[in-house]
Amino acid sequence: ILNVEQSPQSLHVQEGDSTNFTCSFPSSNFYALHWYRWETAKSPEALFVMTLNGDEKKKGRISATLNTKEGYSYLYIKGSQPEDSATYLCASSGSARQLTFGSGTQLTVLP
Amino acid sequence: DGGITQSPKYLFRKEGQNVTLSCEQNLNHDAMYWYRQDPGQGLRLIYYSQIVNDFQKGDIAEGYSVSREKKESFPLTVTSAQKNPTAFYLCASQQASANTGELFFGEGSRLTVL
Numbered sequence: 593i594l595n596v597e598q599s600p601q602s603l604h605v606q607e608g609d610s611t612n613f614t615c616s617f618p619s620s621n622f623y624a625l626h627w628y629r630w631e632t633a634k635s636p637e638a639l640f641v642m643t644l645n646g647d648e649k650k651k652g653r654i655s656a657t658l659n660t661k662e663g664y665s666y667l668y669i670k671g672s673q674p675e676d677s678a679t680y681l682c683a684s685s686g687s688a689r690q691l692t693f694g695s696g697t698q699l700t701v702l703p
Numbered sequence: 704d705g706g707i708t709q710s711p712k713y714l715f716r717k718e719g720q721n722v723t724l725s726c727e728q729n730l731n732h733d734a735m736y737w738y739r740q741d742p743g744q745g746l747r748l749i750y751y752s753q754i755v756n757d758f759q760k761g762d763i764a765e766g767y768s769v770s771r772e773k774k775e776s777f778p779l780t781v782t783s784a785q786k787n788p789t790a791f792y793l794c795a796s797q798q799a800s801a802n803t804g805e806l807f808f809g810e811g812s813r814l815t816v817l
Contacts, residue, residue, distance in 0.1 A: 596745065626805065626806070628806075628808075633810070634810065635707070635807075635808040635809055635810050635811070636793070636806075636808045637808075638805030638806065638807075641804065641805050681745070681746070683745075683746075690748060690751070690761070691748070691806070692745070692748075693738075693745035693746040693747075694745050695743060695744055695745045696745065
């Protein structure tokens with residue numbers, strides 16, 4: 593079983609602040625890295641799927657980077673808004689192709 | 704609308720009873736998954752199916768059973784053999800041809816065993 597770690601476990605930021613979280617995963621036999629956003633009482637929704645070392649993806653104010661050699665990915669949110677409040681899940685797959693999820697980072701953006 | 708439907712949202716059962724959670728998708732996805740979430744932990748894979756009439760055990764399959772008789776449906780039975788069944792259960796689907804493809808999730812079912 594892959595061990596995927598996310599930090600911090602939770603954080604509170606003020607509206608307008610930029611923030612970032614970390615996902616670390618085993619770098620051996622890496623296949624893909626997923627980021628999901630999970631709002632309370634809703635389904636998790638995919639933000640990014642990344643496979644290549646050095647990959648950087650962006651969706652609006654949210655972006656992510658990937659370093660497969662050292663086994664980490666960063667998720668950045670620029671100018672946080674209250675609607676960004678959610679749990680952000682990271683998941684990694686290895687040669688077995690099955691995703692292993694981290695325990696998530698719970699973000700609260702205070703107005 | 705295309706998506707994944709899980710039912711029921713909330714379920715209470717007495718200890719020793721089997722329970723079946725429903726998962727239906729109309730996305731025409733080949734692969735379907737069942738995950739379990741416990742407080743402070745990541746989603747853990749229970750069972751998955753890449754094609755109709757075939758399924759594989761995940762990391763925590765003991766005490767659970769599944770079937771995949773139709774492409775659209777992947778029900779999960781929580782049997783009395785599952786020692787700690789109280790949890791939140793999420794179903795997901797994926798285009799099997801794209802192993803890097805994103806998962807599409809349902810809204811989950813919360814099972815409480817009294």
